[in-house]
Amino acid sequence: xxxxxxxxxxxxxxRAFWLASLAFLPLFIWWLGWYPAFLSGDSLDQLRQIETxxxxxxxxxxxxxxxxxxxxxxDNAGAISLVQIVVLALLLGLIARRLRELGIPMWLAVGAAxxxxxxxxxxxxxxxxxxDIAFTLAFLWVFxxxxxxxxxxxAYWSKVWNPVRLGAALSLLWLFRHNGLVTVLGVLAVLAITxxxxxxxxAPTVLAVAGIVLLVQGPVFWLFTVDRSTPTAAEVMLPVVxxxxxxxxxxxxxxxxxxxxxxxPLDVWRSxxxxxxxxxxxxxxxxxxxxxxxxxxxxxxLGFRTLWRDLDTSxxxxxxxxxxxLVPGQPADSYLLRPPYSIPANDLGLERSPRWSVASDLTxxxxxxxxSRSWLWLTWRPALIVWLTFATxxxxxxxxxxxxxxxxxxxxxxxxxxxxxxLNHEFRLxxxxxxxxxxxxxxxWFIARPDSLPDEVSDGSLPDDDIASVGFGExxxxxxx
Numbered sequence: 001x002x003x004x005x006x007x008x009x010x011x012x013x014x015r016a017f018w019l020a021s022l023a024f025l026p027l028f029i030w031w032l033g034w035y036p037a038f039l040s041g042d043s044l045d046q047l048r049q050i051e052t053x054x055x056x057x058x059x060x061x062x063x064x065x066x067x068x069x070x071x072x073x074x075d076n077a078g079a080i081s082l083v084q085i086v087v088l089a090l091l092l093g094l095i096a097r098r099l100r101e102l103g104i105p106m107w108l109a110v111g112a113a114x115x116x117x118x119x120x121x122x123x124x125x126x127x128x129x130x131x132d133i134a135f136t137l138a139f140l141w142v143f144x145x146x147x148x149x150x151x152x153x154x155a156y157w158s159k160v161w162n163p164v165r166l167g168a169a170l171s172l173l174w175l176f177r178h179n180g181l182v183t184v185l186g187v188l189a190v191l192a193i194t195x196x197x198x199x200x201x202x203a204p205t206v207l208a209v210a211g212i213v214l215l216v217q218g219p220v221f222w223l224f225t226v227d228r229s230t231p232t233a234a235e236v237m238l239p240v241v242x243x244x245x246x247x248x249x250x251x252x253x254x255x256x257x258x259x260x261x262x263x264x265p266l267d268v269w270r271s272x273x274x275x276x277x278x279x280x281x282x283x284x285x286x287x288x289x290x291x292x293x294x295x296x297x298x299x300x301x302l303g304f305r306t307l308w309r310d311l312d313t314s315x316x317x318x319x320x321x322x323x324x325x326l327v328p329g330q331p332a333d334s335y336l337l338r339p340p341y342s343i344p345a346n347d348l349g350l351e352r353s354p355r356w357s358v359a360s361d362l363t364x365x366x367x368x369x370x371x372s373r374s375w376l377w378l379t380w381r382p383a384l385i386v387w388l389t390f391a392t393x394x395x396x397x398x399x400x401x402x403x404x405x406x407x408x409x410x411x412x413x414x415x416x417x418x419x420x421x422x423l424n425h426e427f428r429l430x431x432x433x434x435x436x437x438x439x440x441x442x443x444x445w446f447i448a449r450p451d452s453l454p455d456e457v458s459d460g461s462l463p464d465d466d467i468a469s470v471g472f473g474e475x476x477x478x479x480x481x
Contacts, residue, residue: 013100019110020096023117024089030123031085033359036078036350038128038339044346046129047077051348054227061226062175062216063131068224077350081127084137088126091140092116095439098147102404103452108442116438120370120379123363124339125431131176132428138172139414139432142187143439145169146407151454153403157201167208174213178230179421184209186413194406234296235282235289236421237303242273242281243317244306251310259298263291275320276334278423322419325430328377328384337426338380341367382430382437386415389437392444400450404443411436 037043046059050068055061070080092113099109116122126133145166149156156162170187173180188206195201221228245252245260246269252260260269264287272281281287292299307314324336343350354360370379377384393408415433422429446453 012106013097016100016106016109017093017097019093019106020113021089021093023092023113024085026117027085027089027123027126029359030363031078031082031127032356033354033361033363034124034127035081035353035355036076037081038124039077039343039346039350040128040130040340041344043077043129044344044348044350047348047350055224056227057221057230060131060176060178061221061224061228063134065220065224065226066134067129077129080129084133085126087137088140089117091137091144092439094144095140095147098144098151099439099442101454102147102151102443103449103454104442104445108445112439112442116435119438120366121338121427122435124367125428128339128428130428132431135173135176135180136432136435138169138176139410140436140439141169142166142173142410143407143436146410150403150406157195157198160204163201163204164208167205168212170205171209171212174209175216179417182417182421183410183414186416187410190406190409190413229293232293232296232300234292234299234303236423237300237307238282238292239273239275239278239321239423240314240317241299241303241306242269243275244310244313245269246273247313248310251306256302259302263288263299275317276323276425282423318420321422324381324383324422324425325386325415325419325433326383328381328387330373330376330381334425336376336380337424337428338371339428380427382427382434385434385437386430389433389440392440395447396443401443401446401453404446404453407436407440411440 039047042059046064046067049055049064050071055064067080070083071077073079096109096113099112100106145162148162149166152162170184174184188202188209191202191205192199217228241260257266260266264284268281268284268286272284274280323331324334330336343352369375372379389411393405393411396402396404411433418429418433427434
């Protein structure tokens with residue numbers, strides 16, 4: 001008896017890439033209907049920086065500089081939103097290709113990409129001028145690299161370009177969000193544990209992260225004369241302090257109360273505090289941020305002291321802050337921030353100007369229906385996808401599919417990052433988890449068909465294109481007598 005493995009044509013994975021990339025079409029319809037983009041006050045602030053040439057690092061300056069570079073080709077906010085949806089579509093194609101190479105059926109790999117493109121939450125968010133969108137694109141690039149690592153295993157590290165590319169993607173996570181460093185360190189820690197017998201292979205990845213970040217925050221920031229001041233860690237702790245002061249004021253000493261009064265009137269701490277919406281407190285005109293930035297130490301110490309001293313209150317606060325990630329239904333006493341329907345009044349001459357009336361009418365109906373409170377659990381709340389993602393990787397953690405769990409390190413650490421540092425309930429903060437979560441669901445295919453998971457590629461001698469063409473996809477063993 002002779003057993004021969006069927007060979008999947010290489011064109012199959014290319015076809016997966018292009019079919020998934022066509023998810024650009026529904027995104028482009030949103031762009032035509034809501035041109036030039038969805039914009040918030042933060043978006044307008046960054047566009048003013050581009051117009052004046054005065055760059056600040058409050059919003060990550062690298063993101064603002066990226067927007068500046070795009071508008072050198074076409075000086076229009078619509079250029080930025082168009083680039084965002086094009087890059088998102090290409091990344092959907094890349095991830096569909098990676099899934100197909102792993103052995104996921106074509107219909108499932110491409111279908112997941114189209115599910116992202118057709119989601120009523122993705123279209124508006126993907127064309128909003130926020131750092132979170134650029135961060136999500138970098139997040140999906142890292143996700144695609146981890147899928148490739150799952151497939152190639154040891155062979156992934158045999159070509160220096162692979163770990164360097166992973167490092168470049170991770171560096172963007174850091175550069176596009178200040179707290180992206182937390183996610184980067186989590187992923188690198190997991191890679192170090194899984195490669196503990198050969199840590200040297202991580203050197204190209206770590207050097208790429210460090211080199212790119214130093215290049216940007218050094219020469220590039222110098223070239224653009226970036227004001228490097230950013231919110232201090234002490235400012236991030238203010239809602240934690242306010243939570244304890246509102247719920248357990250008797251625990252505060254006279255010295256601590258005096259410190260709070262030196263920053264803002266005590267009535268501001270009490271009246272402006274809201275566990276799921278920190279902006280009213282942090283941006284109240286009476287909040288003297290300069291006092292904190294001049295000497296952040298005492299406030300930071302008070303934050304950590306109240307965190308542990310009033311642990312029950314602190315845990316309740318963090319649950320309230322992170323609940324939008326885990327509770328599907330929309331609570332009556334809170335609000336989930338989403339892309340604003342209207343462009344705020346501005347001095348930049350920006351206003352809504354649809355390019356195609358049919359696209360405008362269609363997408364406005366979709367937007368209105370998705371905004372219905374009775375449908376928010378499905379259309380905007382990220383919790384359903386988060387729970388399905390948790391379940392997917394939990395099921396995959398069994399013996400024969402355990403190596404597929406590696407991308408969960410990226411999603412898991414970023415989930416903890418968002419849960420710990422989200423100042424408000426905002427869909428954009430969960431956007432990378434939402435999109436990568438949908439794209440993780442096809443991995444459940446291997447629970448029903450573990451035999452379709454490709455064997456480990458051990459020697460790394462084949463070029464990527466040849467590896468992709470041999471033995472992956474809907475493999476079967478043909479009995480030949």
